[in-house]
Amino acid sequence: MRIGLDAMGGDFAPNAIVQGAIKAKQELSAEDVIVLFGAKKQIEQIIEEQNVDMQGLEIVDCTEVIDMHDSPIKAFKEKPNSSLSVGFAYLKKGLVDTFASAGNSGAMLVGTMYSVGLMENVLRPCLAALIPKAQEGVTVLLDVGVDTDTKPEVLYQFGLLGSYYAEKALGIVSPRVGLLNIGEEEGKGNLQSKAAYQLMKDGGYNFVGNAEPSEIFKSNVDVVVCDGFVGNLLMKNIESFARTIAKRGLIDDFISRFNYEIYGGLPLLGANGVVIVGHGISNDKAIKSMVLHSKKIYDSKIVESLKSVLQSAN
Amino acid sequence: MRIGLDAMGGDFAPNAIVQGAIKAKQELSAEDVIVLFGAKKQIEQIIEEQNVDMQGLEIVDCTEVIDMHDSPIKAFKEKPNSSLSVGFAYLKKGLVDTFASAGNSGAMLVGTMYSVGLMENVLRPCLAALIPKAQEGVTVLLDVGVDTDTKPEVLYQFGLLGSYYAEKALGIVSPRVGLLNIGEEEGKGNLQSKAAYQLMKDGGYNFVGNAEPSEIFKSNVDVVVCDGFVGNLLMKNIESFARTIAKRGLIDDFISRFNYEIYGGLPLLGANGVVIVGHGISNDKAIKSMVLHSKKIYDSKIVESLKSVLQSAN
Numbered sequence: 001m002r003i004g005l006d007a008m009g010g011d012f013a014p015n016a017i018v019q020g021a022i023k024a025k026q027e028l029s030a031e032d033v034i035v036l037f038g039a040k041k042q043i044e045q046i047i048e049e050q051n052v053d054m055q056g057l058e059i060v061d062c063t064e065v066i067d068m069h070d071s072p073i074k075a076f077k078e079k080p081n082s083s084l085s086v087g088f089a090y091l092k093k094g095l096v097d098t099f100a101s102a103g104n105s106g107a108m109l110v111g112t113m114y115s116v117g118l119m120e121n122v123l124r125p126c127l128a129a130l131i132p133k134a135q136e137g138v139t140v141l142l143d144v145g146v147d148t149d150t151k152p153e154v155l156y157q158f159g160l161l162g163s164y165y166a167e168k169a170l171g172i173v174s175p176r177v178g179l180l181n182i183g184e185e186e187g188k189g190n191l192q193s194k195a196a197y198q199l200m201k202d203g204g205y206n207f208v209g210n211a212e213p214s215e216i217f218k219s220n221v222d223v224v225v226c227d228g229f230v231g232n233l234l235m236k237n238i239e240s241f242a243r244t245i246a247k248r249g250l251i252d253d254f255i256s257r258f259n260y261e262i263y264g265g266l267p268l269l270g271a272n273g274v275v276i277v278g279h280g281i282s283n284d285k286a287i288k289s290m291v292l293h294s295k296k297i298y299d300s301k302i303v304e305s306l307k308s309v310l311q312s313a314n
Numbered sequence: 315m316r317i318g319l320d321a322m323g324g325d326f327a328p329n330a331i332v333q334g335a336i337k338a339k340q341e342l343s344a345e346d347v348i349v350l351f352g353a354k355k356q357i358e359q360i361i362e363e364q365n366v367d368m369q370g371l372e373i374v375d376c377t378e379v380i381d382m383h384d385s386p387i388k389a390f391k392e393k394p395n396s397s398l399s400v401g402f403a404y405l406k407k408g409l410v411d412t413f414a415s416a417g418n419s420g421a422m423l424v425g426t427m428y429s430v431g432l433m434e435n436v437l438r439p440c441l442a443a444l445i446p447k448a449q450e451g452v453t454v455l456l457d458v459g460v461d462t463d464t465k466p467e468v469l470y471q472f473g474l475l476g477s478y479y480a481e482k483a484l485g486i487v488s489p490r491v492g493l494l495n496i497g498e499e500e501g502k503g504n505l506q507s508k509a510a511y512q513l514m515k516d517g518g519y520n521f522v523g524n525a526e527p528s529e530i531f532k533s534n535v536d537v538v539v540c541d542g543f544v545g546n547l548l549m550k551n552i553e554s555f556a557r558t559i560a561k562r563g564l565i566d567d568f569i570s571r572f573n574y575e576i577y578g579g580l581p582l583l584g585a586n587g588v589v590i591v592g593h594g595i596s597n598d599k600a601i602k603s604m605v606l607h608s609k610k611i612y613d614s615k616i617v618e619s620l621k622s623v624l625q626s627a628n
Binding site: 134145148149180182189190191193212213214216217227229230232233234236237238239240241242243244245247248250252254255 | 448459462463494496503504505506507526527528530531541543544546547548550551552553554555556557558559561562564566568569
């Protein structure tokens with residue numbers, strides 16, 4: 001397969017990106033190719049310095065960069081030769097099978113909409129984060145930041161997207177889907193969660209009711225659905241708490257599993273293709289994980305499965 | 315002063331409540347009286363077993379109890395002789411100066427509305443939680459659970475209530491008020507937070523802009539304002555994370571400061587009187603803290619200050 005990677009996105013680009021790609025390449029099979037989008041000369045120089053050959057790597061020269069300060073919609077119009085613009089064009093044409101970037105996440109969303117678009121019948125795309133459980137495994141938390149004013153019917157659909165992600169990419173059989181809420185009982189919550197509960201109850205997936213925040217760390221639920229504003233706050237809160245604890249020198253397996261480097265990037269669920277959004281602070285380890293996660297999601301055929309389910313749902 | 319305490323509210327009532335009152339009494343001055351509302355015989359027996367005299371304690375006999383399963387509004391109508399009904403009636407008549415309970419928190423809200431009511435010009439009451447900072451001190455997080463669909467103008471006012479609470483009860487000069495949000499820059503967030511930002515900018519208190527979740531544990535902000543649904547989720551998430559860490563045997567000063575026993579109860583800000591809502595799982599230590607916190611809030615004259623500010627604001 002051909003794994004697309006934006007070499008210019010993220011705080012430590014292109015160095016960390018290229019080094020991460022080199023690390024990932026060593027774990028991929030001979031027929032896999034990582035396609036790097038970015039400044040060719042710069043990328044070649046980093047590869048040279050690392051003393052590796054180009055086997056399994058390709059470079060598509062891009063003369064522009066969309067950075068963190070660019071307004072996403074404007075940037076795609078004004079920078080057609082940017083690594084993001086060209087990368088998404090390749091994804092649309094099928095010249096790469098997946099596309100990942102640790103750059104401007106708003107631009108990743110816009111790029112998706114302008115290129116592969118959303119699957120038929122998807123109301124809103126979303127980002128799914130993987131939060132470690134205290135015992136073992138992870139909880140899929142979604143949305144964590146795309147849709148900041150989520151409608152009840154969208155929450156319902158996030159449950160479906162999260163359920164498929166947990167099953168296809170994480171191998172969880174009949175994933176238990178909970179709705180993030182301030183109480184366990186039906187009827188608890190704000191207007192949004194009360195309405196979403198009613199839709200999820202007859203949802204066609206394994207809905208297990210409301211999940212209080214403590215459930216995220218426990219083993220009673222696999223997928224926790226929430227509004228993107230709430231999910232982003234919660235994810236950031238969990239991350240900063242874990243970071244604060246780690247900084248205090250407390251060494252623990254649970255805390256060490258909060259390392260974003262383990263997965264490297266979050267899939268944009270609902271996109272009509274495999275799009276992976278990385279952390280801006282990604283180092284080479286995180287980029288390596290993001291590349292391998294891209295392949296895993298592609299191989300899981302989650303996009304194909306979801307497409308057929310969503311089509312038949314209508 | 316006269317400190318009202320519901321002896322029948324909470325998972326370990328009346329034992330833990332009465333024992334907590336006895337512990338608190340030892341730290342109060344001779345002119346302070348704790349007024350216990352509840353089943354007189356039962357309370358007297360507990361006091362007797364503890365081998366203490368009645369000095370500084372009073373009992374108001376109440377023959378009914380509003381429990382966790384009661385619907386709040388119905389309960390006040392059907393149980394006029396409950397400890398909550400009688401306690402709030404005493405608060406309204408000035409027969410106690412404060413009223414605290416670890417019982418049904420929905421009933422505490424309804425009881426407040428039916429008795430002392432809200433201060434003039436208060437749109438919605440709220441609960442303020444105290445979250446430990448990594449270095450030292452606490453961040454006031456509000457609302458953490460009363461108002462689950464908070465309007466922007468209410469968020470603005472929560473900033474004012476939180477600012478006065480931080481100043482009067484915690485002694486913080488010109489408290490820095492932040493708006494909980496998914497990004498630092500103005501214009502970030504959902505519709506609610508964008509609108510609230512504009513109101514808070516010209517707010518008449520020390521507004522320092524958006525605060526990301528990580529700011530709660532840092533020292534750049536004293537008060538963090540959010541929607542009650544979001545705040546309740548965040549508080550529960552923080553509590554469960556801290557509990558999970560503590561259970562894993564990690565010993566740390568920061569984590570140990572997450573103990574709810576330290577404050578024992580949260581003030582219902584906006585109420586036209588001092589009303590303190592305790593944790594359902596309160597033990598005697600938590601109840602002791604709640605009684606002492608009641609006195610501290612009464613002595614701070616926060617209700618009087620807020621009333622005069624809110625009146626002049628109109």
